[in-house]
Amino acid sequence: MEKIITDFLGQFKIGRKQSFKNLSMYPLLSNYRITFNYFTLDEALDKKTIEILEVAKEGSVPELRVVNKSSKMVLILDGEELVGAKQNRIVNTTILVPADSTIIIPVSCVEQGRWSYNSPSFSTEDRMMSSNLRAMKSQHVNCSVREEGKFQTDQGALWNEISEKAQRHDAISPSMAMSEIYKKEKLLLKEYIDGFRNSESQIGAVFMINGKVTGMDCFGKPGTFLSVFKKLIGSYALDAIDWFKEGKEFKVLKSEVTKFIKEASIASIETQESVGEGIDCRLETKKITGFSLCHEDQIPHMSVFVKAGKEKSNSRMQRFSNRRQYTI
Numbered sequence: 001m002e003k004i005i006t007d008f009l010g011q012f013k014i015g016r017k018q019s020f021k022n023l024s025m026y027p028l029l030s031n032y033r034i035t036f037n038y039f040t041l042d043e044a045l046d047k048k049t050i051e052i053l054e055v056a057k058e059g060s061v062p063e064l065r066v067v068n069k070s071s072k073m074v075l076i077l078d079g080e081e082l083v084g085a086k087q088n089r090i091v092n093t094t095i096l097v098p099a100d101s102t103i104i105i106p107v108s109c110v111e112q113g114r115w116s117y118n119s120p121s122f123s124t125e126d127r128m129m130s131s132n133l134r135a136m137k138s139q140h141v142n143c144s145v146r147e148e149g150k151f152q153t154d155q156g157a158l159w160n161e162i163s164e165k166a167q168r169h170d171a172i173s174p175s176m177a178m179s180e181i182y183k184k185e186k187l188l189l190k191e192y193i194d195g196f197r198n199s200e201s202q203i204g205a206v207f208m209i210n211g212k213v214t215g216m217d218c219f220g221k222p223g224t225f226l227s228v229f230k231k232l233i234g235s236y237a238l239d240a241i242d243w244f245k246e247g248k249e250f251k252v253l254k255s256e257v258t259k260f261i262k263e264a265s266i267a268s269i270e271t272q273e274s275v276g277e278g279i280d281c282r283l284e285t286k287k288i289t290g291f292s293l294c295h296e297d298q299i300p301h302m303s304v305f306v307k308a309g310k311e312k313s314n315s316r317m318q319r320f321s322n323r324r325q326y327t328i
Contacts, residue, residue: 001269001281005292008032008299009265012218014257015202020195023240024211024252025233028204034220034298038073038096040227041080042124050074050097052082052122059086061109062152064122068097073277076105077228078291078303079129079137079235081179084119087111088177090129092141092151094293094301096277105275106151108137110178112159127182128228128235130242131207131215133161135305138289142282145272151280168242182234185241192237198229204302206257207236209243211250213260215305216290220298263288264304 015027044050049070055063064082068074074097082089089107097103110129129137140153162178171184182189203225204218217232219225267283267290274280278295283304290304 001271001279001294004294004297004299005269005281005283005302006265008218008292008302009261012204012261014206014254015199017252017254018196019252020192021240022210022244022248022250023192023195023237024208025196025236026206026208026254026257027199027202028206028216028218029199029201030203031201032203032220032299034295034300036073036296036298038075038300039070040224041074041076042227044068044070044074045124053120054085055104059115061087061089061155062106063104064089064107065102066097066105067102068099071099073097073099075224075300077128077301079134080231081110081125081127081129082107082122083125083179084122086117087114087175088179089122090137090178092137092153093274093280093291094303095275096293096295096300098277103275108153108155108158110158110162112162112176113173114175114177125179125182126231126234127179128231129178130165130238131236131305132239132242132308133158133165134235134303135215135289136161136308138291138303138305139307141291142270142284142289145280145282146270149272151272151275165242181238185238188241189234189237192240193230193233196229196233198226202226205232206260208252208256209236209240210245210248211252213256213306214239215303216260216264217301217303219302220300224300260288260304260306264290267304 011030013029051067053065078094088111092106144152171181173180206216270282281292283290292302
């Protein structure tokens with residue numbers, strides 16, 4: 001696995017920096033191309049070939065049921081928000097749903113105050129969980145995989161972080177939904193998203209906020225990156241808005257991107273069978289956290305984040321056996 005990941009990272013060419021306000025993006029250009037086909041989640045939902053449901057009528061907070069009616073696999077990305085049913089969720093790790101299959105996927109709640117149906121199944125919106133929350137979640141999942149072999153998060157810690165973020169943005173809703181923050185910042189998010197352009201042969205990007213590397217998302221082919229481009233920009237832009245400092249300028253150095261990619265290439269790797277196709281590889285050093293999904297010795301998606309200064313991920317990781325309070 002180590003060679004597959006280092007070879008993937010070693011093929012990147014760092015493109016020309018793009019910036020809007022305090023958010024910068026360094027495109028990752030590559031001739032790397034995976035050879036297998038799949039639908040993205042949005043494509044599958046548009047074609048009505050996939051259905052995402054509560055695991056049972058009564059529901060279970062950390063799990064959802066996915067029914068793929070297509071002869072193609074479906075790629076569901078880490079951090080994608082699933083909207084509807086008994087409460088909104090986000091996906092805990094990237095999953096390749098097998099063709100013509102029904103599987104159970106690990107998720108986390110991002111709408112603490114609702115537990116009642118507003119639709120029979122889930123849909124998506126053009127957004128992902130913010131990058132700093134994805135980084136925190138990655139540390140949770142890495143810990144859970146290492147200790148329990150499960151792709152679970154510290155649900156209480158996520159709720160706390162979402163609540164604090166909502167208060168900073170004056171975006172409190174009755175159901176305490178993460179989506180309310182995106183709605184509140186809709187116009188400003190659009191400005192950020194419109195400030196960036198996809199480049200030819202771009203399969204990923206390293207993002208910097210206030211001159212510091214925040215994270216990286218990269219894919220097995222340019223088409224997938226392009227299809228989620230706006231979602232990704234929005235996820236990093238929400239944190240850029242959160243951390244914006246009026247009148248402050250920051251140095252944005254390419255050398256920091258190079259160091260970050262090198263750090264990812266020397267990460268320790270723990271492997272676990274994915275809940276779908278392929279192998280889930282958890283990446284970790286003292287400085288970074290992340291994962292890579294590997295299928296047929298190829299990488300459809302990799303995410304790497306800088307670890308938070310405060311190790312909130314270790315605050316109170318709950319064992320899977322004690323999570324019945326979240327199953328209703």
